[in-house]
Amino acid sequence: MTTTSTASPTSTSPTSRQIWTRTRGLLLALAVLVAAGIVMALVRSDARHGHLDPRSADPRGSRAVAELLEQRGVTTQVVTTLAEATAASGPGTTLLVTTPDLLTGRQQRSLRSDMTATSGRTVLLSAGEASTGTLAPGVSTETSAPVSARTPRCSLPAADRAGDVDLGGERYTTELPGSDACYPSDGRATLLRINGPAGGDTVLLGSPDILYNERLDKRGNASLALQLLGSRPHLVWYLPSLDDPSATPSSGDGDDRQDTGERGFLELIPAGWLWGTLQLAVAAALAAIWRARRLGPLVTEQLPVTIRASETTEGRARLYRRTNARDRAATVLRTATRTRLAPLLGVPPMEAHSPDALLPAISARITARDGDLQDLLFGRPPTDDAALTLLADQLDALEREVRTS
Numbered sequence: 001m002t003t004t005s006t007a008s009p010t011s012t013s014p015t016s017r018q019i020w021t022r023t024r025g026l027l028l029a030l031a032v033l034v035a036a037g038i039v040m041a042l043v044r045s046d047a048r049h050g051h052l053d054p055r056s057a058d059p060r061g062s063r064a065v066a067e068l069l070e071q072r073g074v075t076t077q078v079v080t081t082l083a084e085a086t087a088a089s090g091p092g093t094t095l096l097v098t099t100p101d102l103l104t105g106r107q108q109r110s111l112r113s114d115m116t117a118t119s120g121r122t123v124l125l126s127a128g129e130a131s132t133g134t135l136a137p138g139v140s141t142e143t144s145a146p147v148s149a150r151t152p153r154c155s156l157p158a159a160d161r162a163g164d165v166d167l168g169g170e171r172y173t174t175e176l177p178g179s180d181a182c183y184p185s186d187g188r189a190t191l192l193r194i195n196g197p198a199g200g201d202t203v204l205l206g207s208p209d210i211l212y213n214e215r216l217d218k219r220g221n222a223s224l225a226l227q228l229l230g231s232r233p234h235l236v237w238y239l240p241s242l243d244d245p246s247a248t249p250s251s252g253d254g255d256d257r258q259d260t261g262e263r264g265f266l267e268l269i270p271a272g273w274l275w276g277t278l279q280l281a282v283a284a285a286l287a288a289i290w291r292a293r294r295l296g297p298l299v300t301e302q303l304p305v306t307i308r309a310s311e312t313t314e315g316r317a318r319l320y321r322r323t324n325a326r327d328r329a330a331t332v333l334r335t336a337t338r339t340r341l342a343p344l345l346g347v348p349p350m351e352a353h354s355p356d357a358l359l360p361a362i363s364a365r366i367t368a369r370d371g372d373l374q375d376l377l378f379g380r381p382p383t384d385d386a387a388l389t390l391l392a393d394q395l396d397a398l399e400r401e402v403r404t405s
Contacts, residue, residue, distance in 0.1 A: 080239050093235065
């Protein structure tokens, strides 16, 4: 008679449909996370492309103000290194530094030395605590303010003619004589002009918004930008770059590490990401508490269905196989065989697992060497799956022989 082997109806192996059902939520969340990261990276990349560049027509570029200055006879020279900026600066120039906080301490000192030796104008955009101490001594920075329409409230002619403009960002205070503090926010200026030692002056703008293409036509932004940058016939537009050779520390400086502006990994992460991570951690903790079971003693209850013995055996065997627990499986097989053989041979249950009591009783019933029985019932664990299968077959054969003898 030929029999056909079919899969056990009690198999608990998950099907492909079950696997998809269990993992689709995680895969969807992962896909959304990856897509959000790509979108944010593209947005941030686009936002920085041409930022404050007088050659860029992007919304946050500054091509419009450069063209208006050119129509008024002011030439604009774009530089990206400190050497080019200092070489192009002079009595008849306006030096615009777009990101002064990006300069190292050594670069700031070199730029400050050039500023004090000329009667030109220097305009610093969004200069914070990292640069005002060197580039604008005597000026203190305060917490930043949002960009909004502000009124001059000062005697600076350029601000008085421009009227309301879009300013905010860094706020400044100073006790230096002859300074002009304009467009205040809570009493702190978002535009500050201070006199230089050689007849020039320095203008600090808390935010660069009045120079953006997208904001130039609003309120008095264009008027203020043209007056601040067009007071001299030549404008040096300095876009600091990390590729500037002057940003590389020299071996002779004792504060090279401080000058390079090196920061740790956490300092490079935007504050918004840190707050977002904290919020996600709190949300995950609350979700875990919500989904967790209530604390308390275990409560027994009747199972709604009866679990088949074959299903339990198959599940346990699958767990043994997953962990390669052949020694544990062999011990279970041998212990079960000895427990069933003991009553057949008249061996007391307490001595069923004693070789001295069980092996002689088996030898008296069947023809077998004690050494073979010792290895079979009390031997070492098998080394591979084939040896484990052979052990199970030999134990079944031994039990059948004892029963039929």
